Amino acid sequence: MLALFLSAFTTLFVVIDPPGCAPIYAGLTASATPRQAFGMAVRACLIASGILVVFALFGEDLLGALHIELDSFRIAGGIMLFMIAIDMVFEKRTERREERAEKVRNAQPHVEDVSVFPMAMPMLAGPGSIASVMLLTARAHGLPETLVILAALGAVMLLSFFALVAARPIIRALGSQVEAVITRLLGVLLAALAAQFVIDGLRAQF
Numbered sequence: 001m002l003a004l005f006l007s008a009f010t011t012l013f014v015v016i017d018p019p020g021c022a023p024i025y026a027g028l029t030a031s032a033t034p035r036q037a038f039g040m041a042v043r044a045c046l047i048a049s050g051i052l053v054v055f056a057l058f059g060e061d062l063l064g065a066l067h068i069e070l071d072s073f074r075i076a077g078g079i080m081l082f083m084i085a086i087d088m089v090f091e092k093r094t095e096r097r098e099e100r101a102e103k104v105r106n107a108q109p110h111v112e113d114v115s116v117f118p119m120a121m122p123m124l125a126g127p128g129s130i131a132s133v134m135l136l137t138a139r140a141h142g143l144p145e146t147l148v149i150l151a152a153l154g155a156v157m158l159l160s161f162f163a164l165v166a167a168r169p170i171i172r173a174l175g176s177q178v179e180a181v182i183t184r185l186l187g188v189l190l191a192a193l194a195a196q197f198v199i200d201g202l203r204a205q206f
Contacts, residue, residue, distance in 0.1 A: 001148050008136050008152035011193050015081065015128045016156055017088075018163035024123065026167035028114045041164035043115035048124035049157045052133045056150060059134035070138050071205040077131035078197030084128045085194055088187030124160060135197055 025044075029037040055062075063073055133153060140146045 001144070004140075004145055005148050005152050008149045009155055010189070011132050011136060012129065012153055012156040013159070014187075014189055014193070015084065015132045016124055016160060018156070018160040020088075021119070021123050021160065022163040022167040025114075025119060025164045028119070029167075037167075038165060040113060040115040040119070041161055043113075044119035044124060044164065045157050045161040047116060047120035048129075048160075049153070051121065051125040052129060052153055052157075053150065055130045056133040056137045056146075056153065059130075060138055063134075069205075071201045073131075074135055074138070074197050074201030074204070077135050078194045078199075078201060080131055081128055081194035081197065082191055085187045085191035089184050089191070119164075124157075139200075 025037075025041070029040060032040070060070065063070060133149070136149045136152075137146055140149055
């Protein structure tokens with residue numbers, strides 16, 4: 001169970017990427033008061049957690065309704081995660097997040113609540129994290145393993161909350177260079193995990 005928890009935690013932490021979301025959140029809430037920023041962080045993490053739990057518990061039934069085999073989803077999800085990993089290694093993912101945040105600021109310069117968009121969706125509960133949580137729960141055997149994966153998700157979302165709340169101090173403490181190194185290392189790890197998803201899907205299919 002500990003190995004499963006660590007595996008699920010690592011996968012979700014890399015995909016959700018709390019350190020990468022923190023600077024974006026800091027930029028989006030630059031004009032907000034500390035109390036407003038705290039409230040938006042709470043709402044963003046709660047909404048994102050709800051979305052991911054729904055897909056974790058009912059995603060496989062959704063695939064069945066769409067007549068999509070789980071192995072096909074494993075392969076597709078692995079490829080998608082691999083593409084995210086490449087973007088992380090070459091820092092393209094951070095650039096896209098910053099561009100998306102800038103569009104929100106330009107379109108609504110006086111907006112205060114960014115908890116639903118873009119923080120909850122698609123920053124925290126994006127396609128990669130949805131695919132990951134569905135793949136992890138699909139590999140779980142029984143309720144105990146499913147609960148372990150949900151516990152790992154809860155831990156990652158809790159860390160995401162702390163990262164958002166402490167976004168400004170984290171940026172000042174780490175600096176852009178250290179953040180870039182961490183992002184690249186997480187990208188390499190995610191690439192290996194994505195390759196394993198594809199291998200599992202191909203092995204089961206053929």
